[in-house]
Amino acid sequence: MSLTTYWLEHAWLGTHVEPGVALEVDAEGRIGALRTGVSSPPPGAEVLRGLTLPGLANAHSHAFHRALRGTVQVGSGTFWTWRDLMYKVAQNLTPESYFALARAVYAEMALAGITNVGEFHYVHHAPGGAAYADPNAMGEALIEAAAAAGIRITLLDTAYLSSGFGEAPNSHQLRFSDGTAEAWAERASALKPREHALIGAAIHSVRAVPAAELATVAGWAEERRAPLHVHLSEQTAENDACLAAHGRTPTQLLADHGVLGPRTTGVHNTHLTDVDIALLGGTTTGTCMCPTTERDLADGIGPATRLQHAGSPLSLGSDSHAVIDLLEEARAMELNERLRSRTRGHWTANALLSAATEDGHAALGRPDAGRLEAGALADFTTIALDSVRTAGPLPRLGAETAVFAATASDVRHTVVGGRHIVRDGHHTLVGDVPTALSESIAAVRR
Numbered sequence: 515m516s517l518t519t520y521w522l523e524h525a526w527l528g529t530h531v532e533p534g535v536a537l538e539v540d541a542e543g544r545i546g547a548l549r550t551g552v553s554s555p556p557p558g559a560e561v562l563r564g565l566t567l568p569g570l571a572n573a574h575s576h577a578f579h580r581a582l583r584g585t586v587q588v589g590s591g592t593f594w595t596w597r598d599l600m601y602k603v604a605q606n607l608t609p610e611s612y613f614a615l616a617r618a619v620y621a622e623m624a625l626a627g628i629t630n631v632g633e634f635h636y637v638h639h640a641p642g643g644a645a646y647a648d649p650n651a652m653g654e655a656l657i658e659a660a661a662a663a664g665i666r667i668t669l670l671d672t673a674y675l676s677s678g679f680g681e682a683p684n685s686h687q688l689r690f691s692d693g694t695a696e697a698w699a700e701r702a703s704a705l706k707p708r709e710h711a712l713i714g715a716a717i718h719s720v721r722a723v724p725a726a727e728l729a730t731v732a733g734w735a736e737e738r739r740a741p742l743h744v745h746l747s748e749q750t751a752e753n754d755a756c757l758a759a760h761g762r763t764p765t766q767l768l769a770d771h772g773v774l775g776p777r778t779t780g781v782h783n784t785h786l787t788d789v790d791i792a793l794l795g796g797t798t799t800g801t802c803m804c805p806t807t808e809r810d811l812a813d814g815i816g817p818a819t820r821l822q823h824a825g826s827p828l829s830l831g832s833d834s835h836a837v838i839d840l841l842e843e844a845r846a847m848e849l850n851e852r853l854r855s856r857t858r859g860h861w862t863a864n865a866l867l868s869a870a871t872e873d874g875h876a877a878l879g880r881p882d883a884g885r886l887e888a889g890a891l892a893d894f895t896t897i898a899l900d901s902v903r904t905a906g907p908l909p910r911l912g913a914e915t916a917v918f919a920a921t922a923s924d925v926r927h928t929v930v931g932g933r934h935i936v937r938d939g940h941h942t943l944v945g946d947v948p949t950a951l952s953e954s955i956a957a958v959r960r
């Protein structure tokens with residue numbers, strides 16, 4: 515493989531924006547060398563005009579929720595009425611239709627500068643709950659879809675065993691359940707990592723995994739040093755039901771069963787007590803905020819600043835894909851806090867970009883991604899600084915421009931493992947992504 519050199523007109527190096535950077539990709543798809551002060555492109559270099567960031571990490575995704583975008587916005591309702599509609603789409607998924615849909619959704623992510631997705635995957639079985647011939651056919655479809663779209667994936671294979679505390683799965687949820695945590699572990703153990711794909715675990719929620727089975731899932735992740743994610747206190751109803759069943763909050767229940775720790779990420783972490791925040795921070799359990807979903811579903815605003823100050827690293831996810839735009843997620847986290855507190859400046863643009871890059875990749879089990887430095891994975895994305903949204907600010911304010919002015923529409927290039935996946939706003943593998951989306955969504959909304 516011939517070595518590729520990229521010349522970055524401007525590069526965000528974690529603390530500041532550097533003009534004129536030459537970046538060499540080695541044979542392993544990593545950054546071999548990075549030179550600053552290179553004022554013009556070296557001969558033969560691929561030129562990336564604009565601001566290059568490390569690839570963005572989408573730490574929380576349910577790919578099939580993309581089929582609901584724009585179709586569940588009429589009338590009133592809550593998270594729970596939205597969930598009924600979401601289950602109807604889930605019923606129509608097959609390994610083939612899910613591959614096509616996820617390939618299109620992951621291509622949309624690549625167009626938005628995302629190089630790595632954490633797929634919180636729980637639609638494991640055929641309708642009615644029968645296993646496919648390959649019990650991991652659905653998970654394999656997602657892994658293949660990420661490869662077809664040119665991005666990395668951490669498949670967070672999700673244990674989903676019950677409908678509520680002491681309640682069997684309902685008819686929709688039979689597809690999600692392996693029956694017991696032991697059976698979940700046996701199936702998940704058959705999934706093998708590959709270069710673009712890591713295997714992690716997830717506990718859907720304290721509603722969906724009985725307390726006595728939590729330790730089995732946590733132990734599986736511990737044995738493999740794998741990421742472990744869990745939906746946590748997104749809804750007050752979950753907290754109320756958990757208190758009624760166990761006399762403690764979901765966070766305290768997870769702590770009692772060994773689920774918290776530095777490889778664990780709580781997703782949402784919206785409705786927490788002071789004790790919960792201290793437990794999450796004290797164990798360096800991560801927090802994945804999904805602000806565009808949380809506002810879409812009327813969840814509430816989670817205590818992200820307090821969690822971070824307590825010791826919980828922050829990552830970001832597009833979750834239901836009402837929007838796929840990690841820059842918007844980063845901006846929304848800060849702006850939500852401004853609305854709540856009526857003060858500005860809770861995070862710097864650098865800190866918000868760290869959540870969208872390095873800390874997000876770490877939450878997905880890739881501590882070697884998310885930085886433009888020698889040895890890191892050669893995953894990066896370039897934002898235009900000359901669009902109608904981004905023209906004007908000085909380039910040295912590129913981080914602020916990226917977070918507070920740019921959108922996914924400003925992504926020009928996305929490179930994964932040194933390979934140019936998005937070039938000048940065009941997906942080099944999938945081509946016509948809007949058509950891929952509309953056809954694959956039509957197939958599952960019949």
Ligand SMILES: [Zn+2]
Nearest residue numbers: 576634745833
């Ligand atoms: Zn979710």
